[in-house]
Amino acid sequence: MKVKDERALVTGGAGFIGSHLVDKLVDMGCEVVVLDNLSNATTEYIQDHLDSARIEFVKGDVRDFETVESCLEDSSLVFHFAAQYDVRKSVSDPIYDFDVNVNGMINVLEAMRKKDVLNIVFASSGGTLYGLADAIPTPETYPPQPISPYGASKAGSEMYISAYCACYGLCGVSLRYANIIGPRSVHGVIFDFYQKLKNNPKSLEILGDGKQKKSYTDVSDCVDASLYVTEKAENGFNIFNIGSEEWVTVNYIAKLVINELKLADVEFSYTGGEQGWIGDVHLMLLSISKLKDLGWKPKMHIDESIRKYVKWLVGKYGRV
Ligand SMILES: NC(=O)c1ccc[n+]([C@@H]2O[C@H](COP(=O)([O-])OP(=O)(O)OC[C@H]3O[C@@H](n4cnc5c(N)ncnc54)[C@H](O)[C@@H]3O)[C@@H](O)[C@H]2O)c1
Numbered sequence: 386m387k388v389k390d391e392r393a394l395v396t397g398g399a400g401f402i403g404s405h406l407v408d409k410l411v412d413m414g415c416e417v418v419v420l421d422n423l424s425n426a427t428t429e430y431i432q433d434h435l436d437s438a439r440i441e442f443v444k445g446d447v448r449d450f451e452t453v454e455s456c457l458e459d460s461s462l463v464f465h466f467a468a469q470y471d472v473r474k475s476v477s478d479p480i481y482d483f484d485v486n487v488n489g490m491i492n493v494l495e496a497m498r499k500k501d502v503l504n505i506v507f508a509s510s511g512g513t514l515y516g517l518a519d520a521i522p523t524p525e526t527y528p529p530q531p532i533s534p535y536g537a538s539k540a541g542s543e544m545y546i547s548a549y550c551a552c553y554g555l556c557g558v559s560l561r562y563a564n565i566i567g568p569r570s571v572h573g574v575i576f577d578f579y580q581k582l583k584n585n586p587k588s589l590e591i592l593g594d595g596k597q598k599k600s601y602t603d604v605s606d607c608v609d610a611s612l613y614v615t616e617k618a619e620n621g622f623n624i625f626n627i628g629s630e631e632w633v634t635v636n637y638i639a640k641l642v643i644n645e646l647k648l649a650d651v652e653f654s655y656t657g658g659e660q661g662w663i664g665d666v667h668l669m670l671l672s673i674s675k676l677k678d679l680g681w682k683p684k685m686h687i688d689e690s691i692r693k694y695v696k697w698l699v700g701k702y703g704r705v
Pocket of ligand 1: 396397398399400401402403420421422423424425426445446447448465466467468469470485489508509510511562563564565566
C-alpha cells in the first residue's frame with residue numbers, strides 16, 4: 386500500500402496515536418485530512434500543522450455518512466483511528482461502544498466504497514481482541530475470543546474490513562496494537578498512577594492484585610511500525626500485531642513511576658482480583674515474529690518509554 390505523497394484521511398487524527406501519525410504523514414509528504422469529533426481530544430497536537438495549512442481539519446463524527454464522504458474527496462487511503470477506546474466504558478455502555486466502533490467502521494467503509502477509495506488501515510487491538518489467550522506470545526493466527534464489548538467491536542470491525550476486501554476489492558491493514566504509551570496520552574495505567582500520586586504522593590491504589598502482566602509499546606515505535614507494515618501490505622486483508630517483546634507487571638510500573646517521580650514511602654493498596662476491571666485482559670504479550678520477519682524491530686525499551694512518558698506528564702501537568 387503506497388503512503389508517501391498520498392492524500393489520506395485520518396479519523397481520530399486529533400487524538401493520542403492519531404496526532405503522532407499525522408506528524409509522520411506530513412513528514413512523508415502526504416496531504417492529510419483529519420476527521421475528529423473532539424470527544425476525547427482538542428486540536429492542540431495538530432495545531433502547528435493547521436497554522437501552516439499543511440493539513441485540513443473537519444470536526445465531525447465518523448457515524449455521519451455525508452461528513453465522511455466529503456472528507457474522502459481525492460483521497461487514496463484512510464487511517465481509521467477514531468474510536469470509543471475505553472474497555473470499562475464498553476462494559477457499562479456496550480451499545481454506545483458498538484455504535485461508535487462498529488457502525489463508525491461500516492460507515493467509513495461504505496463511504497470509501499461510494500468514493501472508490503481502496504485502501505484502509507485500521508487501529509485494532511491485540512490484547513482485547515485475543516482475550517485471555519493460552520498462547521503467549523500470541524500470534525496473529527490465534528482465534529479472537531474477546532472478553533469485553535470493546536474487544537468484540539475491534540474483532541467485528543476487522544471482519545467487515547475482510548468482507549469489504551473480498552467483495553469490493555479493497556486492500557486492508559489491521560494493526561493489532563499492544564498497550565501504546567507516550568506523550569499526549571491521557572489514559573491508561575501510567576496516566577492513572579500519575580494522577581493518583583499527584584492527588585496524594587503518599588498512597589497509591591492499584592486496580593486488581595498488581596500482578597497483571599502486559600506489554601507496552603512507545604507511540605514512536607507504534608507509528609513507525611504501523612507505517613512500515615502498511616507500506617509492505619499486499620492486496621486483500623492483512624493483519625499485523627504491533628508491539629514489543631517486553632512485558633511487565635502493574636506493580637513493576639508502579640515502582641518505576643514512583644522512582645521517576647522521585648517519591649519515597651508510598652503505600653500501596655489493592656482493589657484485589659486477577660483483573661483490574663471487568664473485561665481486563667490481565668496477561669497480554671503479542672508475538673511480533675511477523676513484524677520482525679518483515680525487517681522491523683522496536684527501538685525503545687519499556688523502562689525508557691515509561692520514564693519518557695512520566696517526564697512528559699510532569700512537564701505538561703506539573704510536578705508531584
Ligand atoms: N492507546 C492504546 O493503547 C490503544 C491500543 C489498542 C488500540 N488502540 C486504538 O487506537 C486508536 C486511537 O486510540 P488513542 O489511544 O489514540 O485514543 P484517543 O481517544 O486519543 O483517539 C481517538 C480519537 O477519536 C476521536 N473520536 C472518538 N469518537 C469519534 C467519533 N464518533 N467520530 C470522530 N472522532 C471520534 C476522539 O476525539 C479522539 O481524538 C483507537 O481506535 C483505539 O481503539 C489504542
